[in-house]
Amino acid sequence: MRALRPDVSWMLADGSLRPLGREFVPLLAAIAAHGSLAAAARALALSYRGAWGMIEVAERTTGARFVVLERGRGARLARAGERLVEADAHVRELLGSNVAALIVPVRDPTRRPAATLRLRVAASHDMVLAALREGWRSRHGVDIGFHGSAEALALYAAGSVDVAGFHVGASDRTLLAMLRPTRDTLLRFLRRTQGLILPRGNPKRVKTLADVARRNLRFVNRQPGSGTRILLDRLLINGGLQPADVDGYANEEFTHAAVAATVAAGKADAGVGLEAAAREFRLAFVPLAGEEYLFVCRRRALRSPAIKAFRALIAGEGTRDAVRHLAGYALDDPGAERGFGRRADGSIALLPA
Numbered sequence: 148m149r150a151l152r153p154d155v156s157w158m159l160a161d162g163s164l165r166p167l168g169r170e171f172v173p174l175l176a177a178i179a180a181h182g183s184l185a186a187a188a189r190a191l192a193l194s195y196r197g198a199w200g201m202i203e204v205a206e207r208t209t210g211a212r213f214v215v216l217e218r219g220r221g222a223r224l225a226r227a228g229e230r231l232v233e234a235d236a237h238v239r240e241l242l243g244s245n246v247a248a249l250i251v252p253v254r255d256p257t258r259r260p261a262a263t264l265r266l267r268v269a270a271s272h273d274m275v276l277a278a279l280r281e282g283w284r285s286r287h288g289v290d291i292g293f294h295g296s297a298e299a300l301a302l303y304a305a306g307s308v309d310v311a312g313f314h315v316g317a318s319d320r321t322l323l324a325m326l327r328p329t330r331d332t333l334l335r336f337l338r339r340t341q342g343l344i345l346p347r348g349n350p351k352r353v354k355t356l357a358d359v360a361r362r363n364l365r366f367v368n369r370q371p372g373s374g375t376r377i378l379l380d381r382l383l384i385n386g387g388l389q390p391a392d393v394d395g396y397a398n399e400e401f402t403h404a405a406v407a408a409t410v411a412a413g414k415a416d417a418g419v420g421l422e423a424a425a426r427e428f429r430l431a432f433v434p435l436a437g438e439e440y441l442f443v444c445r446r447r448a449l450r451s452p453a454i455k456a457f458r459a460l461i462a463g464e465g466t467r468d469a470v471r472h473l474a475g476y477a478l479d480d481p482g483a484e485r486g487f488g489r490r491a492d493g494s495i496a497l498l499p500a
Contacts, residue, residue, distance in 0.1 A: 151251040155238050155306075157231065159209055167205045172235045173307050174198055175228045177372075178214060180301035180325070183221040186371040189399075190298035232305055239306025240445075265453045266290065269299035270312030271374050272402045273440060274423050275337065275469045275476065287460055293402075295372035300325040303443060310457065314339065314374040314440040315497070321377055323487060323495040326443060333485035333497075334442040336461055340422045340475035341378060342434040344410050349431035353417060356435070360388055364416035366395035367409045375403070378436060379419050404428075422475025434475075439497075441485055458482035 158166040170191065177187035188198035202214050213228035224232065265288035270276055272293045283289040294302065296313035303311035304325060313322055326333075345353055353359060356379075359366060369375040383390065390396040395415060400406050403424035409415045411428040425432035442461070448454045460466070462482040470476045486498035 151253060153242060155235060155242060157235070167208065168201060171201055171205055172232060172305060173302055174201060175213060175224060175232050176301040176305040176307075177298055178222050178228075179224050179232060180297045181372050182223065183371070184214070184216060187222070187298075189370055190295050190372050236304060236306045242306075266310060266457055267308040268292070268310045268312060268442075269294050269302040269308040270310075270442075271296040271299055271314055271440075273312070273314075273339075274403065274421060274473055275466065276312065278469045279465060282465065283460065287456065289457060289460065295370055296322055296374035296377065297325070297372035300443070309448070309453070310442050310444045312336070312440065312442050314438045316378060316381070316436050316438045317497065319377065319381060319438075320494050320496050322374065323497065326487070326495060328488045328495065330446060331443050332446045332449060333487055334444065334458060334461070334481075335479045335483045335485045336440045336442055336481050337470060338477045338479045339438055339440060340434050341375060341419060341436050341438060342422060342425075342432055344407050344418045344420045344425040345431040345433065346410060346413075346416065347430055349433070351416065354433060356382055356386055356388060356393075359417045360392040360394075363394050365398075365414075366393050367398050367400055367406050367415035367418040368393075368396055369406065369419070370399045370401055373401075374438075375419055378438070382435060423473040426474040432475075439479060439485070 156166055156169060157172065170193070174187060174191060174193070177190050178184060181187050181190065184198055185195055188195050191198070193201075206213055211227040212225045213231065214222055215225050216222050268289060268291045270291050270293060276291060277293075280291045283291065292308075299308075299311040299313055300322060302308050315322055343353060343356070343359070345351075351358075351362065351364065353364070358364075368379065380390070383393070398415065400409060400418075403420040404427070406418035406420040407424040407428040407430060410418050410430055419435070422432050422434065444454055459482065466481060467478065470478055487495060488498060490496050
């Protein structure tokens with residue numbers, strides 16, 4: 148049985164009811180998360196020109212200023228933009244608590260329908276999720292869209308999705324700052340190893356990021372807002388390095404497999420990514436950091452049938468089979484809650500496991 152479910156759209160309330168477009172509020176949320184129109188456009192798979200045009204049309208239609216662009220300083224939301232993102236999140240929260248009662252079933256007499264989509268997930272790219280994605284959608288109604296970690300959390304905060312998937316290291320608070328301990332709860336999923344992906348045999352004997360910088364090796368990076376990019380920036384700071392020290396810091400790819408493929412093709416001498424991606428392309432790998440891959444959902448949704456089914460799914464045998472065959476992966480009590488909270492200095496961090 149197929150079903151229709153309500154969604155949120157914004158339009159000018161002047162009698163004309165001119166809509167702003169479905170992607171406009173997610174674009175504003177992405178700008179708030181990234182501080183850059185170019186990075187926000189990349190995270191949403193929009194062209195820069197298209198994203199700029201969307202803002203221009205909305206501002207011309209409403210007469211309001213939603214985004215402030217400053218040369219050399221990126222982009223930020225004007226007050227109208229902030230209020231719209233906040234209002235959109237509030238409306239989606241109200242809708243979310245009543246959506247089950249508003250769903251309208253429709254019958255397709257021509258063919259047997261796939262599973263009704265019950266859960267919208269924005270997730271940082273992961274090789275286990277990539278392997279399970281189509282089956283989860285067709286058989287369980289879980290619709291996963293891949294984004295950078297920051298963009299996935301921005302979509303979640305805006306209420307555009309029900310669940311977000313992201314990955315963090317033990318000391319990383321950047322992404323956790325986008326969450327609210329009183330509103331949100333974290334679900335465990337798995338642990339992964341990230342490190343340097345290098346040509347087969349590691350001919351240049353690279354051991355650290357400092358080796359990459361000192362020897363001027365050609366580097367391939369991940370896109371801004373991705374958890375891997377955030378990890379790299381933290382490792383550079385810890386090593387006393389700057390982005391300018393890395394030849395190719397601005398050379399970006401959007402998945403771990405794409406980074407590995409770039410190194411395998413000889414177009415880069417090094418990149419940062421998952422051990423599993425390096426092994427898939429039979430490349431050398433130097434571990435740099437372990438991390439947790441987590442999901443976040445509304446605390447009030449924990450007892451909903453959709454979230455209960457999702458927790459069972461990520462802990463299921465299909466997930467175990469996918470993880471079993473990937474290097475550098477381990478399940479981490481999937482589906483169980485993961486503690487996090489506010490520290491004495493006001494920052495948000497994971498609690499000791």
